[in-house]
Amino acid sequence: MKKTLFDKIWDEHVVESISAGPDILYIDKHLIHEVTSPQAFNELKERGISILRPNQIVATADHNTPTENQHLPIKDLLSRNQLRQLTKNCEDNNITLYGLGHPYNGIVHVMAPELGITQPGMTIVCGDSHTSTHGAFGTIAFGIGTSQVAQVFASQCLLVDKPKKLRVNVNGKLRNGVLPKDVILYIISKLGTNSGTGYFCEYAGNVFEEMSMEGRMTVCNMSIEMGARGGLIAPDETTFDYLEGKEFAPKEEDFEMMKVYWKTLKTEEGAEFDQEYSIDASEIEPMITYGTNPGMGIKLSDSIPKSTGKSDENALEYMGFKEGESLIDKPINYIFIGSCTNSRIEDFRTVANYIKGKQKAANVNALIVPGSRQVAEQIKAEGLQLIFEEAGFSLRQPGCSACLAMNDDKIPAGEYCVSTSNRNFEGRQGQGSRTLLASPLTAAATAIAGKITNFTQNLN
């Protein structure tokens, strides 16, 4: 039987298959952070089990970290304790930690790819649902719960049922102003938030082939928002060029040898998928969400659709919107550009390019949070910092920040925030906050206008 990209990687990693049960899947890399790991470390300690392969684990601090004064002790005692616990657990178990202040520190899904830890053909897990991001390199990468973190600690394996296979093809030419974020928001709005449940999704077609690695990561990142455990894109020259020279990527002859293998990682002609969708790229326009799940998205030029039930009505009531209305000209006081979805250098170049020589509107608080220390350094090196400062944007230190508001970066109750993050759930960015998901370009344009604007008319 012809194999898909997903089959090839999965089958290579099956240690054993339990009859009428799950597979024992070998995990190459295990990424951990401060929020979902402490209970797993405790679990092992209580059972007297040691960590099987500490050298295959990499840790970072990201979810709970402040984005100002990172050199000072963290004010919030619970956060400080959680980070201290992570440091201790890593020290006790010989695990590499890129903690706060380390030059490699950053959001787990930004840090690992930019260091070359993420490589094609790997299986990667992390106690975070956006682990799907790493699929951009042609890996099987998925989020796990804390019990599973403990399982990987103990055995470097997981018991998992092989998911079904889904392929989303996007072919054609993208319109001016349409970014990878718009592509994935469009896909989710068309297919729905649970269309991918039980599946792993391969993204195929010229739109993804022509996308940068940063763009592919944005797309794969949000696979979980349609319910898919993960998403992946076949590795190609773009992938190899990105990886070459990265800190932990193979070097010279090893790299060439790996490339031979990596090139075999693609879906064979005629391989079957359990479900397949095709989308015409020219249909896609800049997108924005109006509700309380990522599937509730519309084109900037569209109006809010009719509610189909109580859940829709509740979402609109929470957001303070009405069916049939357009979002254009809605005043917006908060902008967040960051998160594991859109906090890579390409995102900030796009924003800087749009706002250069402009000023944010007086009503707007615009927060820019790089995904990692390396991205922050690059922002400085490329002179983008100056552009942000001159436009009145607040450039912070790296972390997950206002995406989930575990630190002080919260959106006040009742306020709207156009955000480049991945979730618009009730209260996600702070109690009572109202999130509108969009691309970095849409967020930048909103910041300048002080309201939602159909910026595509002004693009050259």
Added chain:
Amino acid sequence: MEKFISLTDTAVPLDIENIDTDQIIPARFLKATDKEGFGENLFRDWRFNKAGNPIDEFNLNNKKYKGSILVAGNNFGCGSSREHAAWALKAYGFKVIISSYFADIFKGNSLNNGLLPLQVSPEFLKKTFTAIHKDPLAKLHIDLENQLIKITSTAESEKFEIDPYKKNCLINGFDDIDFLVSRKEAIQKFEEKTFQF
């Protein structure tokens, strides 16, 4: 892990679709380093207003409803992978969650904590809500061995699916760590014969 074999109890209805794990347990409560105390913050922002007073209209605060079964709308547990959601539901006292669809990661997390995510057909879910709305003390009977759920007041029942491996784990109180550790030799053999990144 605690065993689960069968249960007969009343249920709390939560007829809302796409309940995400951010609602089940908001991110600001994820700063703990142990598994204790999440029950009091279960559905925090739906259960309590900003001043910390209970919101009467929310069904968990409605004295009419009680029991260790939660009946929820389609696509329960979507979003974040936080296992704190399963811990919060368990600590609050729920043993079974019934819905017509569960998000993958939440489903796995629940099973790893002896909390049964029981998937029924959309029709049966509707019948369950109707029965509870009619009589808040209507009991549900769940028989894991025979994979059967029954609304005792109406005698309506439905077979449900569950992975045979996971069913065995629940009935016997086994968990995946024990099993995986027992396969250590096979795992090491696999490592020897396979390319290592």
